[in-house]
Structures are given as structure tokens and as C-alpha cells.
Amino acid sequence: VPRGNPAQTRQQLIDAGVRLAHRRALTGLTVDDVVGAAGVAKGTFYLHFRDRAEYFVTLHRRFHDDVMKLVQEAILSAGSAGTQRLLAGSLAYLDGCRRDHPVKALLIEARVEPAIQAEVARQNARFAKRAALEFAAAGWPAAEEAARLWVGLVAEAALAEAESGAVLPGIRDALARFLHT
Amino acid sequence: VPRGNPAQTRQQLIDAGVRLAHRRALTGLTVDDVVGAAGVAKGTFYLHFRDRAEYFVTLHRRFHDDVMKLVQEAILSAGSAGTQRLLAGSLAYLDGCRRDHPVKALLIEARVEPAIQAEVARQNARFAKRAALEFAAAGWPAAEEAARLWVGLVAEAALAEAESGAVLPGIRDALARFLHT
DNA sequence: TGTACATCAGTGAACGCGCGTTCACTGATGTAC
DNA sequence: TGTACATCAGTGAACGCGCGTTCACTGATGTAC
Numbered sequence: 429v430p431r432g433n434p435a436q437t438r439q440q441l442i443d444a445g446v447r448l449a450h451r452r453a454l455t456g457l458t459v460d461d462v463v464g465a466a467g468v469a470k471g472t473f474y475l476h477f478r479d480r481a482e483y484f485v486t487l488h489r490r491f492h493d494d495v496m497k498l499v500q501e502a503i504l505s506a507g508s509a510g511t512q513r514l515l516a517g518s519l520a521y522l523d524g525c526r527r528d529h530p531v532k533a534l535l536i537e538a539r540v541e542p543a544i545q546a547e548v549a550r551q552n553a554r555f556a557k558r559a560a561l562e563f564a565a566a567g568w569p570a571a572e573e574a575a576r577l578w579v580g581l582v583a584e585a586a587l588a589e590a591e592s593g594a595v596l597p598g599i600r601d602a603l604a605r606f607l608h609t
Numbered sequence: 610v611p612r613g614n615p616a617q618t619r620q621q622l623i624d625a626g627v628r629l630a631h632r633r634a635l636t637g638l639t640v641d642d643v644v645g646a647a648g649v650a651k652g653t654f655y656l657h658f659r660d661r662a663e664y665f666v667t668l669h670r671r672f673h674d675d676v677m678k679l680v681q682e683a684i685l686s687a688g689s690a691g692t693q694r695l696l697a698g699s700l701a702y703l704d705g706c707r708r709d710h711p712v713k714a715l716l717i718e719a720r721v722e723p724a725i726q727a728e729v730a731r732q733n734a735r736f737a738k739r740a741a742l743e744f745a746a747a748g749w750p751a752a753e754e755a756a757r758l759w760v761g762l763v764a765e766a767a768l769a770e771a772e773s774g775a776v777l778p779g780i781r782d783a784l785a786r787f788l789h790t
Numbered sequence: 791t792g793t794a795c796a797t798c799a800g801t802g803a804a805c806g807c808g809c810g811t812t813c814a815c816t817g818a819t820g821t822a823c
Numbered sequence: 824t825g826t827a828c829a830t831c832a833g834t835g836a837a838c839g840c841g842c843g844t845t846c847a848c849t850g851a852t853g854t855a856c
Binding site: 612613639640641651652654655660661 | 843844845846850852
Binding site: 453455456536537539540542568569570572573574576577579580581583584585587588596598599601602603605606608 | 634637720723750762765766782
């Protein structure tokens with residue numbers, strides 16, 4: 429029984445979850461799966477996370493933070509507020525999702541898995557709030573509502589690309605067109 | 610032990626599912642819950658459905674058929690192909706969802722519940738195919754892709770109305786605006 | 791009309807399984823003297 | 824430098840629980856003669 433490095437073990441558990449979520453459903457992801465893939469004992473899992481739910485939240489937050497960093501950069505270098513900038517941010521989001529993450533699981537199943545519902549709802553709301561500013565700047569009448577729907581649109585686009593495993597120019601063009609761009 | 614009417618018992622089971630799905634998550638809906646709410650023994654459930662999955666598919670198909678009847682009517686009385694007609698059909702869909710159905714469960718969770726994933730995917734594809742015709746008639750370049758995103762948009766709108774429990778005019782206006790109508 | 795039997799919807803206790811969680815234990819590493 | 828002890832990450836067998844599913848049974852209803 430080697431002493432081990434706690435931070436590293438924790439990272440192994442998270443990496444294992446990400447790896448597994450690439451392949452299968454988040455909902456069906458069990459603690460046994462995770463510890464099996466991470467190569468640690470079951471008890472170790474509970475040394476690092478209070479329970480399964482906390483682990484899922486960690487997984488999702490990790491994903492979200494990574495992607496949002498990209499979005500932030502895109503927005504900053506995209507000029508003034510409006511649908512152009514919104515589109516730039518949204519395309520950056522698609523790119524971030526494509527890069528190396530278990531998108532399908534985290535986008536769709538996240539909404540169902542009770543463990544992370546609250547977390548996802550909060551982050552979606554933040555995204556929508558941000559988008560609403562851009563819609564308002566572009567002069568859309570129902571900016572808040574448009575923003576909420578836009579979140580659904582972008583999620584659907586990310587899902588489409590995740591399923592095909594490639595960038596889908598047609599999808600991205602359609603996104604732009606919905607924005608009247 | 611009364612002899613009972615099979616068709617009626619089956620209907621009781623389905624009604625119970627619909628009733629329960631109004632309140633809680635589909636994913637967490639157990640056979641015990643269903644038979645409890647229906648007031649029949651557990652064994653009776655398996656007299657009417659091969660397994661839990663078949664029951665879910667039945668539930669979803671029922672919901673889908675009901676709503677699509679409304680959509681069909683709206684489309685027929687909406688004139689020529691194009692985004693106007695698409696909007697009419699989509700608003701009819703929202704109305705159908707609102708009427709008396711466990712929308713949230715069936716729209717979102719349906720995509721995760723393995724039992725009905727295939728069924729939902731098939732019906733979404735049909736909806737999208739239909740929508741693609743309208744987009745094409747309206748002269749949109751990437752009609753197929755726009756249609757796929759549109760399905761996501763309408764689902765998000767239905768979800769928003771389901772959560773608030775009311776018709777949301779702002780949401781519906783935004784829908785129209787995304788269509789350049 | 792009465793009797794014996796077949797049919798059939800429904801019953802509910804029991805089973806098996808897999809999951810999340812716990813806990814008594816191991817053994818390597820650090821610390822005190 | 825050596826010895827005794829505390830700490831601490833990690834282990835994995837065991838537990839409890841709830842679920843989907845089964846099956847031997849019940850009893851009312853239909854049918855044959």
C-alpha cells in the first residue's frame with residue numbers, strides 16, 4: 429500500500445470520469461466504473477468526494493470552466509456588443525465542446541441527473557444572462573426570452589457536432605442565420 | 610379477486626404514469642410507483658407490459674401522438690409552405706404540450722432514459738424532416754441543419770412554458786423573430 | 791338446470807442483482823526523543 | 824543513529840437498500856355435457 433499523493437489520486441478519479449463519459453451515459457456511470465477506470469479502491473473514492481453527487485458536480489464544473497475560458501477570450505476580442513459578438517462567443521463554445529470533452533453526457537444528461545441539476549441550471553442561467561445583454565444591444569425586443577432559447581439552440585448545435593464528431597459548417601451557418609447575421 | 614377488464618386496467622397504468630410524470634422525474638419513476646398509483650398489484654404491470662422500457666415507450670408515444678394531431682391540424686389550416694406555416698405548427702406544439710401533459714419529463718428526460726432514447730430520436734428526426742421542408746420552401750440555405758436546431762429551440766420553448774406553467778408571449782415572439790417572421 | 795372443468799386477469803411474497811456507502815484494517819511515511 | 828509512535832492515504836469485504844422481474848397461487852367468469 430503506497431502512501432500516494434492525494435491531489436494526484438483525485439485527479440485520476442476525475443480523469444477517469446471524463447474518459448468514461450466520452451463513451452457511455454453519465455446517468456449510468458457508477459462509482460464502481462470510476463474507481464475501476466482510475467485503478468483505485470472503492471473506499472478511496474469516498475476519501476476524495478463526499479458522495480456520488482459531489483463528484484458529478486466537480487466533473488461538470490471542470491468541463492464548464494474550461495469551455496467558458498475559451499468563450500471569454502472570444503468575446504473579448506470580438507468588438508462591441510451585439511449578435512456578432514454573441515455568435516463569436518457561441519462558436520467558441522462549440523469549439524470548446526469539440527476539443528476534448530464528453531459533451532453529450534454533460535450537455536443533455538446533466539439536465540436530468542438530479543445530482544447536478546441545480547448546478548447546470550445555475551450555469552445555464554448565467555450564460556443566458558450574458559446572451560441577453562447581447563440581444564438587447566442588438567435591439568431585439570424580447571431579449572431575455574431570446575437568450576433563453578438561444579442557450580437551447582447552442583446546446584443542440586453542440587450535441588449535433590458531438591454526435592457527428594466533426595465541425596458541421598451547415599449547423600454553424602444556420603446558427604448565424606437565426607441571429608439575422 | 611375481481612375478474613377485471615384488461616383494457617381498463619392497462620389504461621389505469623398509463624394514466625397513473627402520466628399523473629406521476631407531472632410531478633416527478635421520469636428517470637426516477639419506478640414500477641412500484643406506477644402500480645401504487647394505479648392501485649393494482651405489481652404482477653399486474655407485467656401482464657400488460659413486457660418490461661419497464663416498453664411501458665415508457667407506450668407513455669411517450671401516447672403523448673407524442675396527441676400533440677402531433679394538433680400540430681397537423683394547425684399546419685393544414687396554415688396556407689402554403691414556409692416559415693409562417695412552420696411557426697403555426699410550432700405554436701400548436703407548444704399549446705399541445707401545455708394542455709395536460711407531463712412535458713418536462715417527456716421532453717428532456719426522454720432523451721436520457723435509455724428505454725425510450727431510440728423512440729424519441731426517431732420522432733425528433735421526423736419532426737425535423739418536416740421542418741426542413743418548410744425551411745427549404747422559405748429559401749433558407751442550410752435547411753436540414755436549421756431544422757435540427759429548430760427542434761431544439763421549440764423544445765426549449767416548451768420547457769420554459771412548462772416550468773412557468775403559463776403561455777409566455779415573450780418566448781413565442783422570440784421564436785417568431787428567430788424565423789425572421 | 792346442475793356440475794365439472796378450463797380460462798384468464800389479477801395477486802403479492804420472494805428473488806436476484808447492482809448500486810452507494812461504510813469501516814476495520816494495512817502499511818508506508820513523518821516525528822519525537 | 825535507533826526506536827516507538829502518530830498520521831494518513833489507501834484498501835476491499837461487507838452491508839443495506841431499492842429496484843425490476845418472476846411465479847405459484849386465487850377466485851371469478853365462461854364453457855361443455
